[in-house]
Amino acid sequence: MALINCPECNAQISDSAFKCPSCAHQVRKPKRSLFGKIVKAVFIIFNIFMLYSVFTGMGASGEVINNAASDAERAGAALGAGMGAMMLGILWVVGDIIIGMLVFLTRPKS
Template sequence: MPSVQREVSDRTFFGKLMKWLFIGFNIIMFLWMASSCAAVSDVSAGAVNDAERAGAAIGAGLGMTFLLFVWGIGDVILGMFVLFTRRKKIITVEE
């Protein structure tokens, strides 16, 4: 007699909320990174002398490093919430 195993797993409301917050945070951070890259390129293109170009490069590096740091810390925190709000898989055996 064959038996069928079926996995039943669904997130709670809080788990779904955390998952969508995680996805939304990543989208927002990507858009923020892309827009800051565009803004930095405009500033760098308008630099007149070497000091302005060096300042723009240093400022861009500091800004991108800060954004990557915030993105990474946010991903770790929200990712832990997403991981810990997973529901255990329930395996039902039907004969």
């Protein structure tokens, strides 16, 4: 363990310290673990996938609604699109809560 000088108060501190014990200046930033990095990447990928799903689902349902032959088909397609969007929204919120909690629990600690 080597000693270095704090850039703020010039006190002698360990080179492995995150903060100076004298002035509480942050010397180096704690790093996220490999598992934490994977969880954060899964959170980002999940949100991108859900955004993609919403846009493709709404686009496809719009085509069906516009090309329907009868009013009953249009009403059924609109109802199905609304229910699908609601289920997708619920899945998105629940998934974000669960994965977000894992991101929070795997954050770097100083």
